[in-house]
Amino acid sequence: MTGSTWSVPETEVVQSIRDSLDDRAAGATDPPDVLATVVGVEGNAYRRPGAKMLLSPDGEGVGAITAGCLEEDLASVAERIRETGTPEVVTYDLMDDDEDIWGLGVGCNGVIDVLLEPLTETYRPAVDAFAEGHDVAVATVLDGGDGPLARGDRAYYRPDDGTLRTPAGDPATDWPAGLTGAAGDLAGRGRGDTLVFDDGETTVEVFVDGIAAPTDLVVFGTGHDVGPVTELAARNDFRVTVVGFRGAVDPAERFPEADRTVTTSPGRLEEADGLRLDDRTHAVVMTHNFVDDRIVVETLLDAGVAYVGLMGPRERFEEMLEAFADEGRRFTEAELDPLYTPVGLDLGGGSPYQIAHSIVAEVLAVANDREPRHLKTREGPIHERVDLDAGDGDGGAAGGSPDAPTQ
Amino acid sequence: MTGSTWSVPETEVVQSIRDSLDDRAAGATDPPDVLATVVGVEGNAYRRPGAKMLLSPDGEGVGAITAGCLEEDLASVAERIRETGTPEVVTYDLMDDDEDIWGLGVGCNGVIDVLLEPLTETYRPAVDAFAEGHDVAVATVLDGGDGPLARGDRAYYRPDDGTLRTPAGDPATDWPAGLTGAAGDLAGRGRGDTLVFDDGETTVEVFVDGIAAPTDLVVFGTGHDVGPVTELAARNDFRVTVVGFRGAVDPAERFPEADRTVTTSPGRLEEADGLRLDDRTHAVVMTHNFVDDRIVVETLLDAGVAYVGLMGPRERFEEMLEAFADEGRRFTEAELDPLYTPVGLDLGGGSPYQIAHSIVAEVLAVANDREPRHLKTREGPIHERVDLDAGDGDGGAAGGSPDAPTQ
Numbered sequence: 001m002t003g004s005t006w007s008v009p010e011t012e013v014v015q016s017i018r019d020s021l022d023d024r025a026a027g028a029t030d031p032p033d034v035l036a037t038v039v040g041v042e043g044n045a046y047r048r049p050g051a052k053m054l055l056s057p058d059g060e061g062v063g064a065i066t067a068g069c070l071e072e073d074l075a076s077v078a079e080r081i082r083e084t085g086t087p088e089v090v091t092y093d094l095m096d097d098d099e100d101i102w103g104l105g106v107g108c109n110g111v112i113d114v115l116l117e118p119l120t121e122t123y124r125p126a127v128d129a130f131a132e133g134h135d136v137a138v139a140t141v142l143d144g145g146d147g148p149l150a151r152g153d154r155a156y157y158r159p160d161d162g163t164l165r166t167p168a169g170d171p172a173t174d175w176p177a178g179l180t181g182a183a184g185d186l187a188g189r190g191r192g193d194t195l196v197f198d199d200g201e202t203t204v205e206v207f208v209d210g211i212a213a214p215t216d217l218v219v220f221g222t223g224h225d226v227g228p229v230t231e232l233a234a235r236n237d238f239r240v241t242v243v244g245f246r247g248a249v250d251p252a253e254r255f256p257e258a259d260r261t262v263t264t265s266p267g268r269l270e271e272a273d274g275l276r277l278d279d280r281t282h283a284v285v286m287t288h289n290f291v292d293d294r295i296v297v298e299t300l301l302d303a304g305v306a307y308v309g310l311m312g313p314r315e316r317f318e319e320m321l322e323a324f325a326d327e328g329r330r331f332t333e334a335e336l337d338p339l340y341t342p343v344g345l346d347l348g349g350g351s352p353y354q355i356a357h358s359i360v361a362e363v364l365a366v367a368n369d370r371e372p373r374h375l376k377t378r379e380g381p382i383h384e385r386v387d388l389d390a391g392d393g394d395g396g397a398a399g400g401s402p403d404a405p406t407q
Numbered sequence: 408m409t410g411s412t413w414s415v416p417e418t419e420v421v422q423s424i425r426d427s428l429d430d431r432a433a434g435a436t437d438p439p440d441v442l443a444t445v446v447g448v449e450g451n452a453y454r455r456p457g458a459k460m461l462l463s464p465d466g467e468g469v470g471a472i473t474a475g476c477l478e479e480d481l482a483s484v485a486e487r488i489r490e491t492g493t494p495e496v497v498t499y500d501l502m503d504d505d506e507d508i509w510g511l512g513v514g515c516n517g518v519i520d521v522l523l524e525p526l527t528e529t530y531r532p533a534v535d536a537f538a539e540g541h542d543v544a545v546a547t548v549l550d551g552g553d554g555p556l557a558r559g560d561r562a563y564y565r566p567d568d569g570t571l572r573t574p575a576g577d578p579a580t581d582w583p584a585g586l587t588g589a590a591g592d593l594a595g596r597g598r599g600d601t602l603v604f605d606d607g608e609t610t611v612e613v614f615v616d617g618i619a620a621p622t623d624l625v626v627f628g629t630g631h632d633v634g635p636v637t638e639l640a641a642r643n644d645f646r647v648t649v650v651g652f653r654g655a656v657d658p659a660e661r662f663p664e665a666d667r668t669v670t671t672s673p674g675r676l677e678e679a680d681g682l683r684l685d686d687r688t689h690a691v692v693m694t695h696n697f698v699d700d701r702i703v704v705e706t707l708l709d710a711g712v713a714y715v716g717l718m719g720p721r722e723r724f725e726e727m728l729e730a731f732a733d734e735g736r737r738f739t740e741a742e743l744d745p746l747y748t749p750v751g752l753d754l755g756g757g758s759p760y761q762i763a764h765s766i767v768a769e770v771l772a773v774a775n776d777r778e779p780r781h782l783k784t785r786e787g788p789i790h791e792r793v794d795l796d797a798g799d800g801d802g803g804a805a806g807g808s809p810d811a812p813t814q
Contacts, residue, residue: 006631007759048757064631064759224413224471228642235760314783342782345752347768348775350455352414352471353642361754361768362781368755372779374769375749376721 006064006071009237011214013063016054018127020119031057032118034078038065039089039142039207040113040194050192050209054119057082065114077116087117087152089142113194115140115207122154122167130211133239135159135190137183138209139175142194145202148174157183176204186210214239215367216276219258220296221286222251225311228356229284231257236360238282238367241275245292266295270303277303282363284343286311294320301335307366309343309359317341345372413471413478416644418621420470423461425534427526438464439525441485445472446496446549446614447520447601457599457616461526464489472521484523494524494559496549520601522547522614529561529574537618540646542566542597544590545616546582549601552609555581564590583611593617621646622774623683626665627703628693629658632718635763636691638664643767645689645774648682652699673702677710684710689770691750693718701727708742714773716750716766724748752779 008016020033038051053063053071055078061071070092077090092112117140129136141153155172157164157180164172164180176197186193190212197204217238219226226242233240234257242258244251251261264272277283283305285296293310297320300308310317317339324330344358345365365372415423427440445458460470460478462485468478477499484497499519524547536543548560562579564571564587571579571587583604593600597619604611624645626633633649640647641664649665651658658668671679684690690712692703700717704727707715717724724746731737751765752772772779 007635007763009760010758051757228414232764236756236764237758237761340781340783344782345768345772345779346777346782346785347771347779348777349643349771350458351417351644353416354644354771356414357639357643357764357768357771358782361752361764361779364754364756364761364764365752370753370755372752372754372768372781374747374779375751375753375765376747378753 006061008062009235010052010063011237011239013052013054014127014130014211016062017052017119017123018131020054020056021121021124021127025121031082032120033057034081034116035119035123036065036074036078037115037140037192037207037209038112039115039140039192040091040111042111048192049194049207050190050211055116066112070112070114074114074116081116081118085118087115089151090114090116115142117152125156125165125167125169126211129156129158130213133213135187135210135212137187138211139164139179139183140207140209141204142207143203143205145204147202147204149204155179157187159184159187176206179206179208183208183210188212216241216281217363218243218275218277218281218283219286220283220292221288221311222254223286223288225286225352225355226251227255227257228353229286229359230255232356232360233363234259236364238360238363243269243272243275245287245289266292266299269296269299277305279304279306281305282307282309282367284309284311284359284363286343290316290320294323297339298324298329301331301339305338307363308339309362310339310341311343313342340366413468415469416642417459417470418644418646420459420461421534421537421618423469424459424526424530425538427461427463428528428531428534432528438489439527440464441488441523442526442530443472443481443485444522444547444599444614444616445519446522446547446599447498447518449518455599456601456614457597457618462523473519477519477521481521481523488523488525492525494522496558497521497523522549524559532563532572532574532576533618536563536565537620540620542594542617542619544594545618546571546586546590547614547616548611549614550610550612552611554609554611556611562586564594566591566594583613586613586615590615590617595619623648623688624770625650625682625684625688625690626693627690627699628695628718629661630693630695632693632759632762633658634662635760636693636766637662639763639767640770641666643771645767645770650676650679650682652694652696673699673706676703676706684712686711686713688712689714689716689774691716691718691766691770693750697723697727701730704746705731705736708738708746712745714770715746716769717746717748718750720749747773 034055036053036055038047038049041049047065051065053061053065055061055075059075081088126136126138137157139155139157141149141151144150154167155164155175164175166172178197182195186208187210190210192207192209194205194207215238217233218241219229220243222244230240230242240258241260241262242251242255243262243264246265251258251263255261260274262272262275269275269277277300283300285293285308287293297308297310340362343362344355345362347354347358349355349358361372441462443460443462445454445456448456454472458472460468460472462468462482466482488495533543533545544564546562546564548556548558551557561574562571562582571582573579585604589602593615594617597617599614599616601612601614622645624640625648626636627650629651637647637649647665648667648669649658649662650669650671653672658665658670662668667681669679669682676682676684684707690707692700692715694700704715704717747769750769751762752768754761754765756762756765768779
């Protein structure tokens with residue numbers, strides 16, 4: 001497996017799963033791809049629960065579940081699973097055992113539980129939801145206890161639907177009632193967790209893999225400086241739309257990394273096809289044209305977007321506020337809260353890539369609701385714990401592991 | 408000009424200048440390339456003074472001096488300069504003039520002074536210093552007044568040498584005595600500024616272009632996760648060395664974006680060929696092997712490097728400190744100051760690229776001596792002012808413009 005297929009964005013891993021399902025649906029008769037998902041992490045692992053890797057019969061893999069420590073062994077487990085057709089949970093114990101590690105040279109730490117399964121159509125609803133821009137949680141039974149569920153059984157929960165469903169789309173009736181609340185929480189945050197349900201008769205262990213829809217980043221502008229921003233944002237799993245205005249260069253041609261491009265005019269953003277401006281939208285405004293920027297900023301703030309990064313010095317925005325005031329438009333402090341100008345984190349770099357790096361770093365921090373300080377100065381675990389009590393309060397969830405740190 | 412040549416790292420712009428000089432030295436008889444350098448900025452410009460672009464006769468350019476607003480006009484000025492052979496300073500006034508901008512559709516703001524000159528061997532000492540890893544300041548006369556200096560005359564200052572020299576290497580005697588102090592300051596910080604010297608008889612205007620040697624980033628480890636870190640660091644102008652240990656994959660093969668790769672063992676870092684560990688070195692330690700990491704961290708801290716980012720959760724480093732203590736090695740708080748663990752800024756992302764993005768953002772901030780907060784929360788100008796009083800105190804520098812903001 002090459003480094004380039006290992007470090008693909010998460011969006012591309014999901015796309016590979018979709019492609020694989022499509023190939024089989026179209027009649028491909030190769031042995032199936034095997035999907036490996038991290039379902040549990042303890043200690044010092046590189047990835048979080050929910051990290052996925054798709055292993056093809058030729059030994060290639062797309063995606064990363066460790067920093068390269070287990071990939072060889074996984075390929076041989078995948079081979080076995082292709083033969084048996086049965087999902088397995090494999091536990092890798094890579095904890096440092098004093099100096100033994102020197103001899104082993106394992107090069108990784110932590111205990112990692114990995115679910116390996118032949119990829120089948122039961123996964124289809126997840127990739128469909130992702131493609132349509134909806135959050136989804138994939139629930140997979142790791143241990144069905146004495147009940148009706150077996151390892152590998154699957155159900156889905158979409159917050160926009162509100163019902164736990166089987167892969168065929170029917171309500172999933174055999175599943176623990178307490179699942180939906182935690183599933184909704186995990187889906188929205190794109191986090192995975194193993195939940196244990198005990199109804200007094202049997203114990204069921206379910207891995208819930210929350211797959212959040214990609215965050216929308218809309219970049220306004222078609223200057224050269226838009227290129228590095230678009231490229232870095234796409235690699236960081238944003239769904240990037242580049243918006244160009246009247247007579248500008250064709251954004252589709254210049255920004256191949258963008259998921260979508262739109263050509264419109266500043267006053268017609270709300271009618272523009274495929275341009276969703278709502279409280280999930282993040283936007284960077286860098287047309288370098290004062291009047292265009294002003295109209296776009298007003299439209300975005302009025303639409304209540306989550307983030308507006310405006311390129312330019314503070315004085316330029318102060319001029320913009322004066323121009324708004326001249327038109328009788330005044331913004332409250334709360335209305336200006338999503339506006340970040342000058343755009344970007346204070347990293348001190350001045351090259352095009354350094355500017356783009358600081359912009360995308362800022363959007364990441366805001367989208368993930370983080371204060372962009374050094375991790376070393378942060379108190380507590382790197383990742384917040386999963387809110388196990390979230391949901392409909394029927395008390396089904398009896399436990400679960402906290403989100404593991406990524407490092 | 409394509410976006411990809413516009414947004415190249417600064418290191419590649421300097422490399423292009425070198426290649427162009429080499430071609431001519433080898434006998435190429437094409438019309439010369441023209442070097443465009445931003446020598447003054449007022450208002451809302453994208454790049455800082457010192458931003459460079461190399462314009463070739465076929466209309467192509469490497470590097471960026473604006474966000475794409477002037478590049479077409481520059482090509483025609485360059486054509487003129489190829490014919491006359493005479494350097495020119497061209498001033499572009501892109502300030503917003505109320506609504507006129509709408510009609511103009513210029514799409515950029517600010518007043519920008521650009522020096523355009525035929526690229527000649529007088530620039531050779533700058534690219535040589537850069538290639539050898541030395542800071543250098545290139546002093547170019549913009550206006551010689553009534554004195555012996557003429558526009559385009561050039562001198563060099565290397566802090567490691569301490570003497571202002573002509574392109575031929577002789578001491579530069581006709582130049583303002585006050586130049587060396589400011590030149591040393593600007594060279595170390597990689598900043599450019601126009602300085603005005605008035606000795607009572609004549610006024611001389613000199614642009615001093617500080618070109619700092621690239622910052623060294625040494626990455627320890629050869630896992631897949633090293634790939635995105637190496638790639639992003641190289642694009643952000645770090646000179647990247649990847650260090651692999653005994654029997655690991657060949658780093659040269661796996662990390663094509665690295666400037667150098669070294670294979671050694673953890674205990675022999677100080678003897679390793681081409682590995683410079685000093686107070687300018689920044690390092691990321693991500694071997695995923697506890698013992699290797701521990702030896703590397705100790706060596707780096709003892710060498711007094713500027714920054715050590717250690718991958719892994721805080722608890723892992725606490726274990727490491729215990730292991731050090733068991734060997735009788737204790738670190739003071741000051742000794743641990745350069746150590747950042749968990750490595751990276753708190754941006755909340757968990758994918759390989761997101762982790763790498765947060766690591767490189769942290770290294771950028773530390774290398775540039777910045778607190779990584781939102782620029783919108785930062786008081787004062789985005790870039791610190793040039794210390795005009797730096798230097799040998801002979802009072803020659805009579806003025807100069809502050810560093811311009813990049814946005």
